[in-house]
Amino acid sequence: MGREWGALFPNGVGDEKGHPAPPCSIAIPNILIDGRRAKAVDNEGQPLPTLVYLTCEKRSQYHHNFKAGAMNALIWVSSRISNAPVILNVDCDMYSNNSESVRDALCFFLDEKKGHEIAYVQFPQVFDNLTKNDVYSSSLRIVSKVDLHGFDSYGGPLYIGSACFHRRESLCGTKYNKACQQDWMTIKVETKNNEESAHELEGICKVLPSCTYEENSHWGNEMGLKYGCAVEDVITGLAMQCRGWKSIYFDPPDRTGFLGVGPTTLLQALVQQKRWSDGDFHIFLRHNPLLYGYNIISLGLQLSYCLYLLWAPHCLASLYYVSVPSLCLLRGISLFPQVSNPWVIPFVYVFFGNLAFSLVEFLYCGGTCLEWLNSQRMWLYKTTTSYLFGFCDNILRLLGFSKSSFVLTAKVVDEDVSKRYEQELMEFGTTSPLFTVLATLALLNALVFFVGLKRLFVEDEPISLALNRYGLQITLCGLLAFINLPLYQPLFLRKDMGKMPTSATYRSIVFALVTCLTAMY
Structure with missing residues (x-):
């Protein structure tokens, strides 16, 4: 957020058409628009924000960790360019449908009484290509209209992987502490890098999305999006809430905040559900909310998570x-x-x-x-x-007969x-x-x-x-x-x-x- 936007291959594993990335590729941070110097303007003469295109380095001997690895790379690069306090995560098949969404999210983050507790503001995942009677039931109508609203009563909804505004410090592994409240109005972003040219910044940032940057670090475990799970979003949201943060679910009443593309074939819908149920049950077995969140998050929130984590044994x-x-x-x-x-x-x-x-x-x-x-x-x-x-x-x-996999839709x-x-x-x-x-x-x-x-x-x-x-x-x-x-x-x-x-x-x-x-x- 702030004055920076990032573009990335979808899910970090291929191009915009879903084709897999080559077995070996180099990291490419490319600043397409340098909004720091206010040289680029739109049709109304207003300065455009910094636009960065990023591809992560991939080598066969290193695991790139799919979407979670790509998201963490974006966090590293953006911290060097602007270090803006809010990060917006939108999947490659979604787009903003409401220009007021940023303001709505900031209203929650800047609330004087409760804003300092909020790790992320989750908008519903809505699809604009659904048929009249939603033949593949992709709207998740009851989930978005009933279930996620119920989460708010117990500390906030789970992170669903897209259409979500994050507080940078909570996403980077910081534990919630009342003593570390921050006045965002005093933050000055980009002041350190205004003197550096776009070419210089590209050279500095080139090492950040490399394969070896996060070796022997806490990234993917205690910091950033978590690795080793097909639904990295859910386990990351659970980890943030177990660190003391809360979340907000906001469904704009007048105009949907974000729209996306739902499955158009039965196989796409079933494969997507298989990936979700597989990853959710994996979380239940490895990071059971009833144990992982014991005496940390409310019992109601623990049971709410179990509602989804137990899809598979159903x-x-x-x-x-x-x-x-x-x-x-x-x-x-x-x-x-x-x-x-x-x-x-x-x-x-x-x-x-x-x-x-x-x-x-x-x-x-x-x-x-x-x-x-x-x-x-x-x-x-x-x-x-x-x-x-x-x-x-x-x-x-x-039983040791298979390994985790990530199937693209x-x-x-x-x-x-x-x-x-x-x-x-x-x-x-x-x-x-x-x-x-x-x-x-x-x-x-x-x-x-x-x-x-x-x-x-x-x-x-x-x-x-x-x-x-x-x-x-x-x-x-x-x-x-x-x-x-x-x-x-x-x-x-x-x-x-x-x-x-x-x-x-x-x-x-x-x-x-x-x-x-x-x-x-």
């Missing part, structure tokens, strides 16, 4: 409910209480009550009924695929994919283990649903007796088959390039049939 419950009742129905096993039994009431209340509550909550937050249905579908898809793979990756990592799509996205047709078009799991579960529940109907209308057992025994299981299979309707179309009906690949279709059919035959015999 797959176990979801997989149980989408598979075990169906397989028991195939074997003629009544899993739930009979419909005539009073003990069925808690099951019905919990299941349908949860759906009713989530629908009312969604409508209250400005969504539509179809958008809510899409969010329920994506919740099912995420929990049974993304969270499952994220959970398995953590278990394999604990593609941002460039072709014209045909964009047209199908605008028509709200789910995009498959490629082979992925995620799609195989989805298709297998969808086919399994469709087959079992027809078996359940056969038990009601074809077999000799009276309909009332069969309905009494298997009513809830048939209803559950029917709802799962209904919510998977957009998946059956690319499996069997669609002919466009976005349909399910033939190999994935055959593979899913075989897996579903083998599972059914195994359960029956």
Whole structure:
């Protein structure tokens, strides 16, 4: 902030199109606009701020630590050029939509009573390319409209990696101390470097984003963004709050502060969720808020973090409910209480009550009924695929069979994919283990649903007796088959390039049939 802006390769690992960086590259700090000398002006004659383009040095024998490493390099370079007290972090696929956002954030930082406690001001992550009914549930409507507001009651929201204003000293590892309150009005930035030319500054800063600069230092551990986690933003925010700082969540009521680009294919959405759930569960295992923040942050904030850090193991419950009742129905096993039994009431209340509550909550937050249905579908898809793979990756990592990885989400799509996205047709078009799991579960529940109907209308057992025994299981299979309707179309009906690949279709059919035959015999 102040009079300096930085530009960087997205995530620190490639160019603006997501192409990977070469195995060996040099550090390039380039001052494009030297705003310190006020030579560059805009169309209205106002001086432009300093604009710096930066690429980090990369060598195969050094780990560049992805986005966290790139962000830390920007912190080092900016501290030498301006050392401004506030840093704005915006991802490569986001842009400022409200010129008042800077003033809004500074109002929190400069508050006379509580401003000195604030480490960062987090704005919501909003996407401007969503379809009318948000087919991939990328808006995170409940998270941004309900959950993050609730964080404010316990010390502030988690850091979500973009659209965030940071206090430099808190991001650089300083512990909060009431005695170190600073009067920002007395800070004079850039006074030390006004005499140095842009060329001289580039030469001085060239060593800062080099591979060896942070060796044997606390950067990536106690200072800056933390390394070793796929969601470096969440663990960095937690570390700042455990050092005594607080945060603020601000959602402008009139105009959104920042806008970005959401996933336009199902695979992009699932891969993104897999990375988040993998990294979040990694934090839970290595830096459990219940232990890491014990007697430091409030219990409410610890539990709020756990709400997201436990996304991955949630797959176990979801997989149980989408598979075990169906397989028991195939074997003629009544899993739930009979419909005539009073003990069925808690099951019905919990299941349908949860759906009713989530629908009312969604409508209250400005969504539509179809958008809510899409969010329920994506919740099912995420929990049974993304969270499952994220959970398995953590278990394999604990056992020493794999290492941490960072998977980029593609941002460039072709014209045909964009047209199908605008028509709200789910995009498959490629082979992925995620799609195989989805298709297998969808086919399994469709087959079992027809078996359940056969038990009601074809077999000799009276309909009332069969309905009494298997009513809830048939209803559950029917709802799962209904919510998977957009998946059956690319499996069997669609002919466009976005349909399910033939190999994935055959593979899913075989897996579903083998599972059914195994359960029956």
